[in-house]
Amino acid sequence: MSEIGAPARHVAPTVAIGLAYQVVLRQLTSRGRLIGLSLLALVAPLSGWALGSADASLDDAVNLVAGVGLGLVLPIVSLVFGGAALGELREDKTLVYLWLRPMDRWPIVVGAALAAMTLTAPIVLISIVAAAILTGAGNGIVFGTLLATVVGLIAYVSVFTLFGVWLKRFIVWGLAYILIWEGFIAQAGAGVARVALRKYTRSILVERTGADLDLADFGLATGIVIPLIVAVAALAIAAWRLANQDID
Amino acid sequence: MSELPPPRPGLPAPTADQPPVTSALPLSGMIAVNAVSKYFGSVVAVSDVSFAVDGGVTALLGPNGAGKSTLFRMMCGLTPPSRGSVDVLGRDPRDDRDVRGRISLVPQQDALFDHLSASEFLEFAARTHGVIDPDAAARHALSMVDLADVGAKPVGQFSKGMRQRVKVAAALVNDPEVLILDEPLTGLDPVQRRHMIALFHQLGDEGRCVLVSSHVLDEVARLGSRVLVIAQGRLVATGDYRDLRELMDDRAHRIRIATSDPRRLATALVERELAAGVSIGEHSVLVDTLDVDALGRRLAPISVELGVRLTEVAPLDDDLESVFRYLVEGR
Numbered sequence: 001m002s003e004i005g006a007p008a009r010h011v012a013p014t015v016a017i018g019l020a021y022q023v024v025l026r027q028l029t030s031r032g033r034l035i036g037l038s039l040l041a042l043v044a045p046l047s048g049w050a051l052g053s054a055d056a057s058l059d060d061a062v063n064l065v066a067g068v069g070l071g072l073v074l075p076i077v078s079l080v081f082g083g084a085a086l087g088e089l090r091e092d093k094t095l096v097y098l099w100l101r102p103m104d105r106w107p108i109v110v111g112a113a114l115a116a117m118t119l120t121a122p123i124v125l126i127s128i129v130a131a132a133i134l135t136g137a138g139n140g141i142v143f144g145t146l147l148a149t150v151v152g153l154i155a156y157v158s159v160f161t162l163f164g165v166w167l168k169r170f171i172v173w174g175l176a177y178i179l180i181w182e183g184f185i186a187q188a189g190a191g192v193a194r195v196a197l198r199k200y201t202r203s204i205l206v207e208r209t210g211a212d213l214d215l216a217d218f219g220l221a222t223g224i225v226i227p228l229i230v231a232v233a234a235l236a237i238a239a240w241r242l243a244n245q246d247i248d
Numbered sequence: 249m250s251e252l253p254p255p256r257p258g259l260p261a262p263t264a265d266q267p268p269v270t271s272a273l274p275l276s277g278m279i280a281v282n283a284v285s286k287y288f289g290s291v292v293a294v295s296d297v298s299f300a301v302d303g304g305v306t307a308l309l310g311p312n313g314a315g316k317s318t319l320f321r322m323m324c325g326l327t328p329p330s331r332g333s334v335d336v337l338g339r340d341p342r343d344d345r346d347v348r349g350r351i352s353l354v355p356q357q358d359a360l361f362d363h364l365s366a367s368e369f370l371e372f373a374a375r376t377h378g379v380i381d382p383d384a385a386a387r388h389a390l391s392m393v394d395l396a397d398v399g400a401k402p403v404g405q406f407s408k409g410m411r412q413r414v415k416v417a418a419a420l421v422n423d424p425e426v427l428i429l430d431e432p433l434t435g436l437d438p439v440q441r442r443h444m445i446a447l448f449h450q451l452g453d454e455g456r457c458v459l460v461s462s463h464v465l466d467e468v469a470r471l472g473s474r475v476l477v478i479a480q481g482r483l484v485a486t487g488d489y490r491d492l493r494e495l496m497d498d499r500a501h502r503i504r505i506a507t508s509d510p511r512r513l514a515t516a517l518v519e520r521e522l523a524a525g526v527s528i529g530e531h532s533v534l535v536d537t538l539d540v541d542a543l544g545r546r547l548a549p550i551s552v553e554l555g556v557r558l559t560e561v562a563p564l565d566d567d568l569e570s571v572f573r574y575l576v577e578g579r
Contacts, residue, residue, distance in 0.1 A: 010346060011378040019376050026363050093359035097418070100324055101376040102349030247326040248357070 011103040020098060020111025021118075024085050027094075028119055037077050041127035044069045048131030061137035062211035065145050069128035070152055070201045071183070078156035079163075079174035081120045085112035086242070087164025093248045100247075106239035113161045113235055120153050137209075144208025147224075152201040155227035155234075159197070162238040165245070190215065200227045275300035276335075278426055278457035279323055284332035286318050286481075293318040295481040296332070301459060305452035307471040307489070308461040310478035316461040317356050319478065320430050323459075324353045336426055349377055352419035356430040356461075358411055362404030366395055366414050369403055370421055377422035389417040392447060394440070408435035416444065426457045433467055445470050500524060501540045505547070506532040506560035513556050522546060534564070 011019070047068050051060060086109065089095040098108050125146070132145035163170040163177075186196035193199040193215045202216035203223035218226075275282055277300030286294040294315040310316045321327045322334045325342030334340070339347040361369055370389050374382030390396045393413040398406075403414050412435050419427060429448070433441050448471065452458045462468050468475060468489060475492055477485035485492060507513050510533040517523040517535060522543045525536040537543045540563075551558050 010349065011376060015375070015378075019372065023361060023364075023372060027361065093355070093357045094361055096326065096353065096355055096359075097361070097373065098376060100326065100348055100351070100353055102345050102347075102378055103376065104345065247321075 011101060013104055013107040016101075016103040016107035017111040017114070020108045021115045022111075023098070024089070024112040024115035025118060027088060028081055028084055028115060033080065034119075034123075037080060037123055041073050041077060041123050044073050044127045044131035045134055048134035052134045052136040056135065056137070058137045058141065058209060059211045059213070061132070061135035061141055062144075062205055062209050062213055064135060065128060065132050065141065066198075066202045066205055066213055066216075069124075069131050069145065070148055070205070071198055072178075073127055074124050074149060074152050074201070075156050075174075075178045075182070075197075077124050078116075078120050078153055079160045079171065079178065081116040082113065082157035082160030083164040083170040083174050085116040085157075085161050085164055086238070087167075087170045090165070090248075091168075096247055099242070104239075105243040106235070109161065109165070109235050109239045109242060113158055113238075116157045116161060117153060120157055121150075124153055125149055140209045141205075141211075144205045147208065148201040148204040151204060151224050151227050152197060155197050155200075155231045158231035158234040158238075162234040162241070165238040165241050187215065190217065197227055197230065200224075276338075277302045278337060279459065280333075280335045281319070281323070282333045282335075284319075284322060284329045284334055286315075286322060286327070287330045292481050294322070294329075297478070297481075297483045298332075299476055299483060299486060301457055301474075301476075303452065303455045303457055304474065305448050305458045305460060305472040306474040306476065307468040308459060308476045308478060309463070309465070309468045309492075310461070311463050314463075314478045315481040316463075316478055317430055318481075320353065320428050320459075320461065323426075323428055324348075324351060326353075349422060350425045352422060352424035352427050354415045354419045354427075354429040354432045356434075358408065360403045360411060360414060363402065365400050365402050366390060366406070366417075367399035369414060370399075370418055373418040374421040379422055382421070385421040385423075389420040392420060393417045394443065409437060409440060412436055413440065413444075416447075420451075424456065427451060427459070429458070429460045431461055431463070433462065433464075441467070442470075500536050500538055502564045503535045503537060503540070503543065504532055504560070504562045504564055505535060505558065506562075507551070508557040508559075509554070512554055513551065516550055516554055517543070517547075520546070520550070532560070 044065075047064055048061075051064050086095065089098070128149045129142060129145055132141045135141065160170070160174050163174050167173045182196045182198045186193045186198065199215050200218060200223045202213055203218035204220060205211070206213045206216040207220040207223060275298060280300045282298055284294060284297050285292065297319065308316050308319070318327070322329050323336060323341065325340070325348065328342055337347050337350055341347050341351060361372070364372065367386055367390065370386035371382045374385040379385045387396065387399070390399050393416050395410065395413055395417065398410070403411060406414065412432065416429070416432055419429070433444060436444060448458050448460060452472070460471050462471065473489045475485070475487065475489045476483060477492065505513065510528045510531065514523070514526040514528050514533045514535070518526060522539065523535045523537055527534040535543070547561065548558070
């Protein structure tokens, strides 16, 4: 064998998370994607500014943050980064450089999801919190928006990371989930809304502001804990799927 | 395992010290493929293939779409067999985390992390293998493929040949015991091809199991004497390259001869038993011959003797497809 040192035949999970995080972060960081999503995210503060200029009520402000910010900007930005985190590596066939290695699967998924969250967070937090501030509806809405956005981005990115691992057209399926399931079907009733992340982020917002908002009747603890459980479950399923699927 | 498809007769059974081998018993070796089939829906990509290989260079020869890459993917655990088993270093590469650190694959696809420099890519590969000194491993691997001077350049700016060499280098950073290379010579210039083939031989001589696929017969001739031939998902021949070459030379060859008088030339070739069959066209004659060397030697003197002019002599079936057709279908 060659003179180069023999490898330790196993990569520790913390090291594997770091390696997956680094490579996915760089892979996801493209100028076009960042500019495009930043422009999309501008919709929220512009809407907030317009509402604030019209001296709107708290309910109107919460409605705007829940609709444009938590209902549109947050899931779409999360979809683009979360879905692409491993979906893009799978599609461009570079996943083999992480898969065929002496490391567990779950650190790859966790590292990729963390990378997607790293890129999603500044865009959605600045955009949606700025929207809340610009409505001029007070500090309650700002803190509630911050909390709901953080919880939402963890859940959405994790779920869309699973989409990227599992589904070939993860963007199409993700958009279908956001626009058709959450935006249309889940509006039909409280029962269906339980399986829509949007209901939980809306509940957090209502709990923190006391505003009147439809489909937002969970307590604060439920609004936080359930999305986080969904996130963990989604990442666990993604790791299982990654271990068992065919790799090109 | 009575269902084991016998490789085409004509190639001698490999000896014990000269893998690859096929057997009716479960096989063992650094790579052991036992009665493996792979289906994608109703498509059979690999059908009941068995062989074992040990240290040294072995060439997997087959036309495009023969199932080479699918076989390689199963050896690396990237896809499970539908039937049968694949063991690498005695373990299942799909389930065994540790054995993945002892295997390296050069995939056929031209996929790299284009935003990384060659050095960064190799360091990343070394780190993901748990190599203790990834920087040293990356530099060493780059020098092995003659890319040390361009290590700082992003691989996205590399030519196809350079990208191919980066992939080979990335497969060397973990000092693998089993090295699987899927069409690694694609895109390389002749000098680099020679260099790579010498590198593969060096790695094989060190005791590593080096399995190289190709669909180009001449490449296989230079890769080494051990050959597995796969066609239509089946293992159709195993053994020594020279035997395969002889098999090629023993079969009937078809030659197209463009000439000023096809009928007269064809008659002469049949009379002198140089042609087993002829097909006469307006300006050429297709000749089936069992002795291509004799035809080559005597064609020019005969044409001078007859006073006919030759404008082209072209073999029509001296390619890999025809060899496979012969091995698989006997024609």
